[in-house]
């Protein structure tokens with residue numbers, strides 16, 4: 001089954017996680033967009049009272065355009081469930097996120113959520129993280145200095161570009177530097193090291209955050225965090 005159909009399947013299956021009255025965190029990316037569409041259909045069919053919190057301007061706009069209630073994260077007292085995509089996921093449900101440059105808001109929302117569900121297709125499962133370049137969000141001031149630090153760490157950094165001339169900017173106006181972490185043995189240690197670099201806002205290693213992955217294969221598979 002192709003990747004896109006798997007994403008749609010996983011998005012539909014994720015509706016089983018949603019109940020009337022919930023506050024739902026909405027991820028970012030093509031799979032999350034399928035979920036937002038499916039959620040909107042269900043909310044309107046069942047006349048549910050659901051509030052959502054979005055992880056990007058893009059997801060907020062989509063959700064509002066489909067008639068969902070989108071709240072600012074500071075307007076809700078709790079987030080019951082967040083449904084998001086991911087770029088690479090290992091068997092323990094550690095993952096890399098940020099392919100869509102929304103990793104900062106995605107992590108803020110995920111860490112405030114009672115349950116995190118990721119929707120993926122089979123191609124994103126990996127025995128060990130590192131096939132996907134790790135996105136790191138870096139402030140504009142001194143970004144080149146942080147880039148040099150990454151060079152010295154042997155992480156082969158590259159600025160993510162919007163086009164040939166301009167760097168990609170996140171919803172917060174930050175840069176994204178993508179790192180090759182394929183040779184890094186201890187990812188928890190790397191996560192700590194990255195957070196300790198002044199100028200780094202957040203990184204796309206999501207370790208121990210996801211509770212359940214839904215793989216949109218036929219049949220659908222679900223993996224729960226051990």
Ligand code: 5RP
Nearest residue numbers: 029030031085098099100102
């Ligand atoms: C955005 C993300 C996305 O969840 C990730 O890139 C997966 O995207 P897609 O569902 O389009 O494959 O982390 O920052």
